[in-house]
Amino acid sequence: MTPVAGGGRASRPVVGGSAAVLVAATVWGTTGTATHFAPGVPAFVFGAVTFGFGGLLLAATTGRGAVRALVQRGTRRWVVLGAASLVVYAVAFYAALAEAGVALGTTVAIGSSPLFAGLVEWAADGRRVSGRWVVATLVSVVGMVVVTVARSEAPGSGSLPLGLGSALVAGLTYATYSWAVARGMHAAGSPDVAAVAARASVPGHAVVGAVFGLAAVPLVVALVLRCTVGAGPDALAPTHWPVFGYLALVPTVLGHSLYAAGLRHVSASVATLLSLFEPVVAAVLAVLVVGEHLGAVGWAGIGLVVVGLGLLALPGRRAPGSATAR
DSSP states (O other): OOOOOOHHHHHHHHHHHHHHHHHHHHHTTTTTHHHTTTTTTHHHHHHHHIIIIIHHHHHHHHHHHHHHHHHHHHHHHHHHHHHHHHHHHHHHHHHHHHHHOOHHHHOOOOOOHHHHHHHHHHHHOOOOOOOOHHHHHHHHHHHHHHHHHTTTOOOOOOOOHHHHHHHHHHHHHHHHHHHHHHHHHHHHHHHHOOGGHHHHTTHHHHHHHHHHHHHHHHOOOOOOHIIIIIOOOOGGGGGHHHHHHHHIIIIIIIIHHHHHHHHHHSSSSHHHHHHHHHHHHHHHHHHIIIOOOOOHHHHHHHHHHHHHHHHHSSSSOOOOOOOOOO
């Protein structure tokens, strides 16, 4: 994360950014419970609706700013990279669920994303992660694996190697999306004298709108083709639209807006680590709403995730007058 000077007041944006990401992860954790109320809908349809229609709505909320973020030289390449990563993520993630099973596919995809985020930042920016981040990541990933295994469902009926490969691709592309959005928001606020006028009309959240708007185009086209040729019209039956509306408005528009706000103050590696809170929320809701049984092992896994995120939240050591680091 970009160092900030000084004490309490300087740390508030970081705390606020972390809180925004945690709220976003909480919102994302409701997705599985929401899909429970639309049985029989293929997983790809849920993904395309969430990232497709939700992406169009998110782009609409930023209006002309999203268009300017797409055409402005300083932000255009980050928007394109973020959108491409998001499209690949949506396809790879649901392929992982189909081939490797929900439990294993989700564990590998979500659990690998903070590790990939740290590698992306190291390779692209030369930014080294701290030892505390490494420990927090390991503890949280182990906890998430325990939670997922405790909720394990029947394995997928496809190819396990293909499923695991797809899950790793999903983890990598989600980390790349987070990094591209963070770089795009930084570019939108950069002091480029030649782009001062344009920069004034391209706020950070417009970059996210542009990314989702661009990614929504192929996803919506694929959704229409899938429902016309493969899944059939029943997948988009009117009884399912309340669930689709929730997925588009809350996890996508609200969740990713909060995530983008968090990325303004914390690095992609920290944000993806905080997003491991998502399966914790999903597990708790599965017990309270859906009626699943978690058991002592599952609750122990939740405890590990909380401990890992707590390690990340602890204030770092700081020499007098120095900057705080991740």
